[in-house]
Amino acid sequence: MIELTDQPFDPGARLSDFCAGRTETGAVASFTGLARAEAGGTTRLELEAYPGFTERQIGEIARAAQARFDLQDLLIVHRVGEIAPGEAIVFVACAAPHRRAAFEACDYLMDYLKSRAPFWKKEHGPEGARWIEPRAQDHADIARWS
């Protein structure tokens, strides 16, 4: 399941809900990405999506993960709009019969979300605002999976 939300969410509560009622799942791995303050350099993040298009592109990433790893289920929650330092930006959880697939699928999903998901990110700080371009490291991370 894929969810974009403009409201703060509780990653712990999402993880508990995701784990509930699973009697055939041996492993749930999750990842939570938090907004950094960059030592006071960033007072808030602004994340813009293209409604409809962004969900569909993330859906393609999720389908690729399901085809590649032995998963039973996955959940992606992504913030959009205004985000304060310390708030969760992204939460990913993967359920699998065994741990390896769950770990690897989380890692894979995050690498693709960080480099391929259609978001535009603006950092606001005391020295003004700037749009962020993908980092070379994000592209290098994705090359690990080819």
Added chain:
Amino acid sequence: MARVLLFGPLRDLAGWRERVLEPAPRSLAELRERLAHEDAALGEALAAPGVQVALNQAIVRGEAALSPGCEVAFLPPMSGG
């Protein structure tokens, strides 16, 4: 009519996020010309390498015919999540 959407830095440059062109341009080229005629800097930015175009939420490359009611989005390089 055709809806035009701008994202990221293109939105800041143009000073708008969404607008409606009436009547709808017949092609992507005509749409680009109409926008560039009003705002030359925007026209140039829309043609920059790395700016992708989505027609009705699907990426198109190169030229495309437009129909009334269509949605055209200009997508600058994405920063990822």
